[in-house]
Amino acid sequence: MKVILTETIESVGGIGDEVNVAKGYARNYLIPQKKAIVATPKNRKVFELRRVQLEQELAKEQVKAEAMAKRIRGVVCTIAGKVSEEDRLYGSVSTRDIAEQLKAQGFDVDKGMIMLSEPIKTLGSYIVPIRLYSDVTPEITVRVVPEQETS
Numbered sequence: 001m002k003v004i005l006t007e008t009i010e011s012v013g014g015i016g017d018e019v020n021v022a023k024g025y026a027r028n029y030l031i032p033q034k035k036a037i038v039a040t041p042k043n044r045k046v047f048e049l050r051r052v053q054l055e056q057e058l059a060k061e062q063v064k065a066e067a068m069a070k071r072i073r074g075v076v077c078t079i080a081g082k083v084s085e086e087d088r089l090y091g092s093v094s095t096r097d098i099a100e101q102l103k104a105q106g107f108d109v110d111k112g113m114i115m116l117s118e119p120i121k122t123l124g125s126y127i128v129p130i131r132l133y134s135d136v137t138p139e140i141t142v143r144v145v146p147e148q149e150t151s
Contacts, residue, residue, distance in 0.1 A: 077143065079143070
């Protein structure tokens with residue numbers, strides 16, 4: 001089924017691209033979520049008029065993301081946890097924990113933006129990328145320390 005994407009979808013295409021996708025994917029996901037419209041001559045004309053407006057909005061979002069990236073780059077999050085005698089955590093540090101710590105420091109970051117490949121289970125410092133926008137991925141440092149040593 002041919003559709004016109006109204007936003008960029010990483011595995012499918014960019015905004016305004018006319019792509020051929022499975023009917024079920026289009027009918028059950030893309031169109032109800034307003035991520036795409038059916039590619040008809042009428043919709044092509046309507047979308048061309050909206051394209052300029054959408055591109056301006058995306059440019060504003062990217063500028064915001066770049067400004068936030070400058071502020072967040074190099075931030076250190078210190079997270080305390082209970083540890084065993086072998087310096088392994090009871091539990092783990094997840095994206096939710098990092099997002100809460102960043103929120104406490106004044107950064108509004110959703111846990112889905114934090115690109116942590118797997119939860120942190122040991123003490124130490126870790127470099128964690130945060131995807132604020134498609135091309136904007138600053139890195140922060142996450143320090144995991146024993147609970148009594150928070151400083």
